Amino acid sequence: MYYDLVVIGGGPAGLAAAEEAKKNGAGSVLIIERNEELGGILNQCIHSGFGIHVFGEQLTGPEYAKRFIDRLSGTGIEVKTDTMVIGISPDKTVTAVNSAEGYLEIKAGAIILAMGCRERTRSSIAIPGERPSGIFTAGTAQKYINVEGYMVGKRVLILGSGDIGLIMARRLTLEGAKVLGVVEIMPYSNGLKRNIAQCLEDYGIPLYLSHTVTDIKGENGRLSRVTVSKVNGFEPIPGTEIEFEADTLLLSVGLVPENELSRSAGIEIDSRTNGATVNEEMMTSVPGIFACGNVLHVHDLVDFVTEEAQKAGKAAAEYLRENKDGVSGETIEIRNGANVGYTVPQKIDTGKIGKFAEVFFRVRSVLNNAEISVKAGEEILFSKKREQMLPAEMEKLIIPKKVLDAANGRTITVSAEEAEK
């Protein structure tokens, strides 16, 4: 079995990447999706708020997915659902299984990785205590409630004020659960401000900043009590315990790009993003294998996933057409400087960009009057002011090509610091 392009994952990233690749001349294109239908996590994100950048309107997750799913028809893009990829080799052979066709070995001209991410669990942050039932990651609870139609609890505490946690606070309230509060270890929320307003404030749900869960107790097998303590930095402060009589604890404590398959293909992984190291075309360290969406780095808006996936799709088509992966200009490495957690891409080929390059990054702490700078050594090549910067919000920096040319092959660093008054 051969396809010019195999796209692994049929969520927002995979859908947009496949479409864009096909549009740009990729021959045979196959999307492999592990679930029974396309759309990925969007299918369970029934709230509104998707698509403002891409479509200029507010859509629910299923509606946003449908726009892309509908556009597949007539393109000749093939889809295999209920199909799990179990291996990718560096020579671009994809191994997958499904019930209908069995064990598949698919040779690909190019591959786009779009497997998304997974939720961090209770164990990944080592929350101590007993192990009763009633502890869910927010996304798992969302699936039970929005897709399966089952409630996960009656008195709910939520740890983590990321968007999924906030959205679930509202959703559970609408379905009749009592949400006792949202607990956040950081001194600020990691969710969008509008979600704080319309998911918590609307329903009088308290937000406990600088607090975390320090103990868990169960009764007859089910969660019965959650202890929350104030923190100093990340250290719980003794004597500040608040006890919540909760039968349910939802965890919205971060997402991790799901790159076990990528590792098996020998792709270089950036320990800062937990995603592949890519260039400006979203190509990984293995020529012809691209990555986009949450498998590359965790996004906060699906619209940006779509844009990134389109970039990867276009580049994959180009790779197939030119059948080359040669560097055409100078490769400039990008490092994170002060206050910057990571950048994507991590390197840029100046010969492959147009008038400018887009670099995504996140800051490590809140900045209220920020100056973003691009430096080569001590030399400031470029700087830009930004009013407020939050770790929760992915930043996009547009760097003019002439700035990159001025780097002259040197490694550049992206920093974000409080501007001098």
Added chain:
Amino acid sequence: MTYDVAIIGAGAIGCAVARELSRYDCKTVLIEKENDVAMGTTCANSAIIHAGYDPKPGTLMAKYNAEGNRMAGEICEELDVPFRRCGSFVLAFDENDMKTVRELFENGTANGVPGMEILSGDEVRKMEPHVSEECVGALFAPSAGIINPWGFALAMAEQAVLNGVELRLSFAVSKIEKEGGNFVITGKNGEKIAAKFIVNAAGVYSDDIANLIGDRSFTQNSSKGQYYILDKNQGELFDHVMFQCPGPLGKGILVSPTIHGNLMVGPDANPGSGKDNTATDRKGLDHVIAASRKTTTAVNFRECVRNFAGVRSEPSTHDFIIGFSGADDHFMNVAGIKSPGLSSSPAIAADVVKMLLEAGVPSGKKENFLRGRKPLRFKELSPEEKKAAIAENPAYGHVICRCETITEGEIIDALHGVIVPKTLDGIKRRCGAGMGRCQGGMCGPKVLGIIARELKIPPEEILQNRDGSFILTGKTGKGGDADVL
């Protein structure tokens, strides 16, 4: 009806005794207070089949360990239980530790442990490059192995049931009386079981069970041990079980690959923490990390897949307690099963059954001792075998647990196995779905749906683990309370 033997407790010991007894024409019942077998200490321990150099010669632990190690290998082979004889090190960091290492070598020699060697620090690091530079030498015992402990107990229980042993789950013994020379065992819900002999294999509760017949010859304390299980990228760091020198509280913090490919680090020791206490605590978990640094600094604890605490047995006698009770010569204690209990379990079971037969339990051997079906483990198959498996049953082509690559076919097999699990963790223990890095976040709802479908029970009744650990609280669509606005 009156059973010949009632075994109380379906942990590794109870299951091993049940299996051994099921070779004979005696009527046996295996009684367990939880809703599945292997739910106590058997499920939460270091998952090691020890070589046998730890116990002092002359103890029952010394008597059974090395022999149990050999037998465990055979049983795992026969019942297709994941087991790897990877070998273990006891690391020494100073001359005092080296003295301990030499003592352990002597113990091991006396206990019949094969193939031991004392190695230099450099020799250790040649075999295990991530061992600390501070290590000056070690005892190496090639016969130690890593095992799936609950899988081991489960496979033995399944074989026992297949060969006629009756399994009574969710039967918590509250009373034992003597009527007409037989025991009458009463459960918490009033149900009764009559038996001529009792084997007390109730783990940390075995003193409570012995007390029910007036046997107060021992007490059974408990000590909680907490562990880290790390993702498979950390499992690659070590090939062998890495112990530090044992101290007064046990074998110390170990770093070990698991049979599933993860890395295990732990346990700490919390004597007197309570028989039911399997809660983890910050202090203990931090201690595990800190103490492991002595062995290696290579472990990335951010790759944690699961923390857990297990309760291990600390008998007042400091040794296994095996034999008929002074209070009743038809009541046998198999108690005080501390480490190396799992390793010793097959040898203990063989001895226990020998004693039971000598005491009058029907000793006719069954003509056909059934072996049971080997479970299909899809991810371990070759491409050709995978093709064949899916062709035969398309459910093997449907991967449900993506972290561990477990298929719907394997979950259905588990649900129609000899001992049917009714919980998500029961499925996890049988086929590994939900054991991986997302801890069932992705596959949980799917597995729940498959259990509901296959066993024809409503999703709201499906449990996570123990009785009462329900997952769902009803259907959506009931509306909410406008007062919150």
Added chain:
Amino acid sequence: MIKNITCICCPKGCLITLDTENPEATIKGNACAQGFDYALGELLHPMRTVSSTAKITGAIHPRIPVRTSGNIPKEMIFDVMAEINKISVESPVKCGDVLIENVLSTGVDIIACRDM
């Protein structure tokens, strides 16, 4: 009185301030015209969209995602939820199909958010 309002029109979430005595003249902090309207509306008659799921039979899942086709008064959120919970639809349903017309006379419909 000075009032702070977090705009929910887009992910930017502008913090808008206004003086309740003279709101129109004092609205500040909005990055766009939509924000101006939102702040004024939020002060006088706050409106929200509602999304939930409705019962569906004969489909791939037991619930179908639905939403209000436009904004409804905030105080009617739970009333609208109750109306959504009353209905049961049969597959096939098309994305955009009106499942409840003019729900509670709000002038807004309950529509399906996907094909199912």
